[in-house]
Amino acid sequence: MTPVNHAVEIRDLHKHFGRLEVLKGIDFTVEPGQVVCVIGPSGSGKSTLLRCVNLLEQPTAGKVFVEGVELTHVDVDIDAARRRVGMVFQQFNLFPHMTVLENVTIAQRRVLKRGKTESERIARDNLDRVGLSEKADSYPAQLSGGQQQRVAIARALAMSPSLMLFDEPTSALDPELVGDVLTVMRKLAEEGMTMLVVTHEMAFARDVADRVVFMDGGVIVEDGPPDQVIGAPQHERTKSFLRRVLDPTHTDV
Amino acid sequence: MTDQSTATEPSGPGGPPPARARFSPRKRQQISRAVQYVVLVVAAIAVVLFVDWASLAQNFAKPEVARETLPELFTIALKNTLIYSIGGFVFAFLIGLVLALMRLSSVRPYRWLSLAYIEVFRGLPALLIFLMILFLPLALPGFEVPGGLYGQGILGLTIVGSAYMAETLRAGLQAVPKGQMEAARSLGMSYSRAMITIIIPQAVRIVIPPTTNQFVSLLKDSSLVLFLGVSGEYVELTKFGNDLASTYANATPILVVGVTYLLVTIPLGYLAARLEKRQGKGR
Numbered sequence: 450m451t452p453v454n455h456a457v458e459i460r461d462l463h464k465h466f467g468r469l470e471v472l473k474g475i476d477f478t479v480e481p482g483q484v485v486c487v488i489g490p491s492g493s494g495k496s497t498l499l500r501c502v503n504l505l506e507q508p509t510a511g512k513v514f515v516e517g518v519e520l521t522h523v524d525v526d527i528d529a530a531r532r533r534v535g536m537v538f539q540q541f542n543l544f545p546h547m548t549v550l551e552n553v554t555i556a557q558r559r560v561l562k563r564g565k566t567e568s569e570r571i572a573r574d575n576l577d578r579v580g581l582s583e584k585a586d587s588y589p590a591q592l593s594g595g596q597q598q599r600v601a602i603a604r605a606l607a608m609s610p611s612l613m614l615f616d617e618p619t620s621a622l623d624p625e626l627v628g629d630v631l632t633v634m635r636k637l638a639e640e641g642m643t644m645l646v647v648t649h650e651m652a653f654a655r656d657v658a659d660r661v662v663f664m665d666g667g668v669i670v671e672d673g674p675p676d677q678v679i680g681a682p683q684h685e686r687t688k689s690f691l692r693r694v695l696d697p698t699h700t701d702v
Numbered sequence: 703m704t705d706q707s708t709a710t711e712p713s714g715p716g717g718p719p720p721a722r723a724r725f726s727p728r729k730r731q732q733i734s735r736a737v738q739y740v741v742l743v744v745a746a747i748a749v750v751l752f753v754d755w756a757s758l759a760q761n762f763a764k765p766e767v768a769r770e771t772l773p774e775l776f777t778i779a780l781k782n783t784l785i786y787s788i789g790g791f792v793f794a795f796l797i798g799l800v801l802a803l804m805r806l807s808s809v810r811p812y813r814w815l816s817l818a819y820i821e822v823f824r825g826l827p828a829l830l831i832f833l834m835i836l837f838l839p840l841a842l843p844g845f846e847v848p849g850g851l852y853g854q855g856i857l858g859l860t861i862v863g864s865a866y867m868a869e870t871l872r873a874g875l876q877a878v879p880k881g882q883m884e885a886a887r888s889l890g891m892s893y894s895r896a897m898i899t900i901i902i903p904q905a906v907r908i909v910i911p912p913t914t915n916q917f918v919s920l921l922k923d924s925s926l927v928l929f930l931g932v933s934g935e936y937v938e939l940t941k942f943g944n945d946l947a948s949t950y951a952n953a954t955p956i957l958v959v960g961v962t963y964l965l966v967t968i969p970l971g972y973l974a975a976r977l978e979k980r981q982g983k984g985r
C-alpha cells in the first residue's frame with residue numbers, strides 16, 4: 450500500500466495504441482492542494498496521460514494511484530474511484546438533451562443517490578461559483594462556449610471531487626471567452642483544489658501552477674516550479690517548445 | 703461536342719464561320735419541353751376516351767357501397783390496423799434496441815447473434831414471416847402466441863420491424879459523440895447507467911425521423927395479418943375492404959380503405975420530413 454499523502458501517484462506508466470507507444474514510462478506525483486500544469490507539443494501524450502489518471506484510457510503497464518487507491522488494480526471499483534476525480538474536456542461534453550441544472554444534478558442523483566432538493570441546492574451553489582446561476586434552465590446549445598465550459602466545471606465540482614483534471618479547457622474557445630474560464634480555474638486553485646491541467650496558456654501556468662511538467666515524445670522532460678521550467682528551462686526541447694509557443698511568429702522549423 | 707457558346711458568338715472575321723449546331727441549346731430545350739407536353743395531352747385524351755367512366759364509377763366509387771363501410775371502417779378496421787401496427791412498432795422498437803446494444807456489445811457471441819438475427823429477418827419477405835407464424839402451432843405443438851390473433855399479428859410485425867429497427871438504432875447510438883460516454887463515465891456512472899440516462903435518450907432523438915418512416919411501413923405491412931385468417935372483430939383495413947368488396951361484388955370498399963390508409967400515412971410522412979428538417983437545423 451502506498452502512503453495516502455499523495456493525491457496522484459503514477460509509477461512507470463506505459464500506454465500503447467496498437468504498435469504506437471504513446472507513454473514511455475511516466476513517473477509522477479501530485480500532492481494534495483497542488484496545481485500541476487502539463488505542457489508539451491501536440492501528440493506528446495498529454496491527453497493520454499490525463500485520461501490514464503481516471504482510467505478513461507486503460508494503461509498498458511504501470512500503476513496509477515489516486516488518494517492511495519490503486520486504480521489499475523484488477524478488482525478496483527472504477528466507478529466509485531472516478532467519483533473522486535472530476536474531469537473537464539476540451540469539447541465541454543455537456544449533455545445536450547438536458548438543461549444546465551439537469552446536467553449538474555444528474556450524476557449526483559444517479560451516482561451519489563442524493564435527493565432532488567439536496568442535489569439542486571448543490572447544483573445551484575456550484576453554478577453560482579462559476580457565475581452562471583441565472584442559466585440553470587437553459588440548454589447547453591443556448592450558451593456560449595465559455596459558459597458551456599463553466600457549466601462543465603460546475604458539473605464536475607458538484608460531485609465533490611478531491612482532484613480535478615482539465616484537458617485543454619480553453620483550446621476550443623474564442624479568445625475573448627478564455628479569460629472567464631481561466632478566472633474560474635484560478636479561483637478554484639486558490640480555494641485549494643488539487644488540479645492537473647493540460648494547457649497551452651503559459652501565463653496561466655506561470656501564475657497559478659505550483660509545478661509545470663513538460664512532456665515530449667511520451668516522456669516527462671522537465672518537471673519543476675514554473676519559474677524554472679518556463680522561466681529558465683534546462684533542456685533544449687523545452688526551450689524550443691517555449692520559443693514556439695511564446696513567440697509563434699519566430700518558429701525555427 | 704461543338705462549343706456551347708457558338709450560338710451567341712458572332713462568327714470570327716475572315717475565316718469560315720465555325721460549325722454551328724442546327725439548334726441552339728435553348729431552342730433544343732424548348733422543343734424537348736413541347737414534346738413532353740404533347741405526350742402528356744395525348745395520354746390524357748386516350749385515358750378519357752378509352753376508359754369506361756360510368757362502369758369505373760360503378761365499380762370503384764359507388765356511394766351506397768361506400769356508406770355501408772361505416773362505421774365499422776373506423777370503429778373496427780382502422781382501430782385494428784392501429785392496434786397491430788402500434789403494437790408491432792413498440793415491440794419492434796424494444797427488441798431492436800436490445801439487438802442494437804448486443805451488436806455494439808464487447809461480448810462477441812452477442813454481436814454474432816444479433817447480426818445473424820438482423821441478416822435473416824431483414825432478408826425474408828414479410829409475407830413469409832406471417833406464414834411461418836401461421837404454421838407455428840404445427841412446428842411447436844401446444845405452443846400458442848399469447849394474445850390470440852392480436853398477439854400473432856403483433857408478433858409478425860415485431861419480427862418484420864425489429865431487424866430494421868435494430869440497424870436504425872445502432873446507427874443512432876453510434877451517432878452520439880464519444881465524448882458523451884466519456885463525460886458520463888468520468889462522473890462515476892457505470893456503462894449501463896450512462897447508456898440509459900445519457901446515450902439512449904440522445905440516440906432515440908436522432909432516430910425519430912427514420913423510425914417514423916418505419917412505422918408507416920409497418921402500418922402498410924399490417925395488411926398481411928389477412929393471411930393469419932383473422933375475421934370478425936379482428937379484421938384490419940385490408941381484410942375489411944376485401945371482405946366487403948366480395949360481399950357487394952364491388953370494388954368501392956377497396957378504394958375507401960385505400961383512402962383511409964393515406965389519411966394516416968401521408969400526414970406521418972410529412973411529420974417525418976419535418977422532424978428530419980428540424981433536426982438538421984437543431985444540431
Ligand SMILES: Nc1ncnc2c1ncn2[C@@H]1O[C@H](COP(=O)(O)OP(=O)(O)OP(=O)(O)O)[C@@H](O)[C@H]1O
Nearest residue numbers: 466469471489490491492493494495496497498617
Ligand atoms: N484512441 C487512440 N487510438 C490511437 N491513437 C491514439 C489514440 N488517442 C491518442 N492517440 C495517439 O497518441 C498520441 C498522443 O496523443 P495525445 O492526445 O495524448 O496527445 P496530446 O499531447 O494530448 O496532443 P494535443 O496537444 O494535440 O492534444 C498521438 O499520436 C495520437 O495520435
Ligand SMILES: [Mg+2]
Nearest residue numbers: 495496497617
Ligand atoms: Mg490533447
